[in-house]
Amino acid sequence: MINVVGIGPGDLKMMTFQAKEAIDNSQVIVGYKTYINLIKPILSDKEIVSNGMKQEIERCKEAIEIAKTGKIVAVISSGDAGVYGMAGLILELLEVEKLDLKVNIIPGVTASTAAAALLGSPLMHDYCHISLSDLLTPMDLIEKRVELASQGDFVICFYNPRSKGREHHLERAFELIKKYKSADTVVGIVKNAAREDEEKIITTLEAIDYTLVDMTSIVIVGNNSTYKADDLMITPRGYKI
Amino acid sequence: MINVVGIGPGDLKMMTFQAKEAIDNSQVIVGYKTYINLIKPILSDKEIVSNGMKQEIERCKEAIEIAKTGKIVAVISSGDAGVYGMAGLILELLEVEKLDLKVNIIPGVTASTAAAALLGSPLMHDYCHISLSDLLTPMDLIEKRVELASQGDFVICFYNPRSKGREHHLERAFELIKKYKSADTVVGIVKNAAREDEEKIITTLEAIDYTLVDMTSIVIVGNNSTYKADDLMITPRGYKI
Structure with missing residues (x-):
């Protein structure tokens, strides 16, 4: 068994x-x-x-x-x-x-919801997971998915966002996202979620420092309603409050 | 607190x-x-x-x-x-x-990965969550996301797929999906995951009986590599085995 x-x-x-x-x-x-x-x-x-x-x-x-x-x-x-x-x-x-x-x-x-809990509530609306590793998936399919998810204004969780040998995949993905999402879209990064040296960063598509992202990171790109409040990243569910 | x-x-x-x-x-x-x-x-x-x-x-x-x-x-x-x-x-x-x-x-x-574990391994590649409830989200945005996710050949998990008052949303979503995904794409349904009366059904876009789906269900639509083997729904990660 x-x-x-x-x-x-x-x-x-x-x-x-x-x-x-x-x-x-x-x-x-x-x-x-x-x-x-x-x-x-x-x-x-x-x-x-x-x-x-x-x-x-x-x-x-x-x-x-x-x-x-x-x-x-x-x-x-x-x-x-x-x-x-x-x-x-x-x-x-x-x-x-x-x-x-x-x-x-x-x-x-899973890593995305663990990271989300640290960031606040970024995954409260439709979202997707995309792995940026091209070891097992052709890069053109990854890029196609990044573009379509951005067009649909999904919240996007990137698994395997950056490592030695894949240093520019996240940057390339963000270039594609910026064709559809505003440059000030909120981005959350969590490194080592629920492990020693856990760290979170809330930034934007435009302001991100890619070198802060490594293989242990999950990167979450918000939708067009996602906002930053203090040290939290919040995607509204749509309730009138 | x-x-x-x-x-x-x-x-x-x-x-x-x-x-x-x-x-x-x-x-x-x-x-x-x-x-x-x-x-x-x-x-x-x-x-x-x-x-x-x-x-x-x-x-x-x-x-x-x-x-x-x-x-x-x-x-x-x-x-x-x-x-x-x-x-x-x-x-x-x-x-x-x-x-x-x-x-x-x-x-x-979360419900999608709990349902996936019962079905086999349908979420081994890029996937998205879409809620089919239009209580808080306009139907045209939901439909746009369904189309874009299908175009990108994401595995799609539907939350709130069907209920009284929303009896035809899933059917409408499947019509849109079939514009991009083959009619024999594997579909998994899990009702009452991890509760009494848990039930799973593996079917296809074309063969689904919508009346089997209710509010307690998660519906997972595979990508173009997803296959059925015995009573399992498997999405390959891409390893050469």
Whole structure:
């Protein structure tokens, strides 16, 4: 059996009871080493299989091999396992192999809503998630989605906004957004949400300092009603108050 | 002090430790009666203020009045408090009144990712949330967003997809989607996610029976790579496996 567990953004308190229980009930814990470290305090004497970034396929294959031996395996994702996480890969691999292993997907608090809670309430209206990583998605499709989401005045949450090797994707995205959204549209950045060194910045499309954004950041671009009030980013739901 | 608490989709196990702690630490619990009932077992002897649907403004104003007296108040939202929930309204009301009350927003597992976990892994690629309720949003903006999201081949999660008085919004949305997405695009429906009578249906844009969808449902429309395998809905992340 495989439990694919979304552990939430990082802080153990932001894990669900169900996620904790699934980890407690598993014999082997498989995950990216950074995420394993986040939950170390609750792993006690479990067998741990961890590896580095970009090794997702090997990691999931290994989890499946272990589960085939009859052990209960927990595959760890940060945030929600089904949002750019490990749930899809596990199910895809099982489907290719036509294996009939039991899989439980345990949802968690995803990075965008964790970041939003720190910023205020930026996600109170229709929004979208776009990953700016072009490792698995062609850049032209990413750009097309950025343009269409901007045209529709969606609030936009960027996952994987910037890293070494992708230093200019966010800047390029903002250029496209500015074709449709005003340059003073409110932008929220949260770094290391619910982890040590958590940091939030509220700025605008025009004033952003891109160098403040890194791989651990979520960037949320507001819609045309989003406003800044003190240190909060608020998107109105539309109530007449 | 006000804790705006996302309790997750319904099952107490899908609440975070932080949400439980915030409720435990609050003296008065304010919420829509259906959500209060979901968490009744953990409210023990708390003072409870609950009311019905469409009374969100009254409810939040009442929470603020109680908090002004110095009591610690928890305002309950299902799912994540910041996703079409109570977080925005509380912050907006405080901003209008220029009140300096401390507010903690406690995120939770939102309905879309809870539904996704039951369906398989439909949200593994870029997706958006669109509410089909036109109580607070003009129908032409909703329709514009549906068209643009379809053009961008986003996975689309519909909140508030269908209710009395809005019986044909989903059908109208699907007509628009079919201008851009193939009629055999996979569609997942989850009713009462993580509650009694939970039910899931995997169908297509063309084959859907709209009458199966109600107010408690989340409807997820796949992208052009989403497929059905047995009773699962899978959106590939893009790995070469």
